[in-house]
Amino acid sequence: MKHAFLFTALLASSMAYAGSSLDTQAVQLNLLSGNIPQQRQQIEAKLGQIEYTELTNQDRQVLNQQFALIESSALGPNAKQAEERINGIIQKAFDDSKLVCTFDKPLGSNMMKRSCMTAAAKKRNYDATQRNLEMQKTPSNPYGSQ
Helix, strand or coil, rough: CHHHHHHHHHHHHHHHHHCCCCCCCCCCCCCHCCCCCHHHHHHHHHHHHHCCCCCCHHHHHHHHHHHHHHHHHHCHHHHHHHHHHHHHHHHHHHHHEEEEEEEECCCCCCCCCEEEEEHHHHHHHHHHHHHHHHHHHCCCCCCCCC
């Protein structure tokens, strides 16, 4: 009994530690702290992690353009705008990548089933469902428009 309790406590603590490695806040660029190339490397390393799975290729291209703009211009007004845009894209990807879990009853069962997806995937699913409903509401004319 004592060994089972210790094993359970060890397992629970290791699971808690595994979850604590995830970021609680999005990584941000700070021009005032200096060393922009090092910050860029740290940001790019973070963007490969699970907390930023919803970062699109288009957003990655914009990030690269904004970093190039910062590196080409000194701490001017364009650099400040680029910093804000970079931080906005990173924050949006971080927020969209949050995992949202719901408990649903599958058709024909009373057993609850957990389904998890990212916030962005849930929004895409919702939007697709709304489009399908709108398409079903509009009457179709098989003979063309009159």
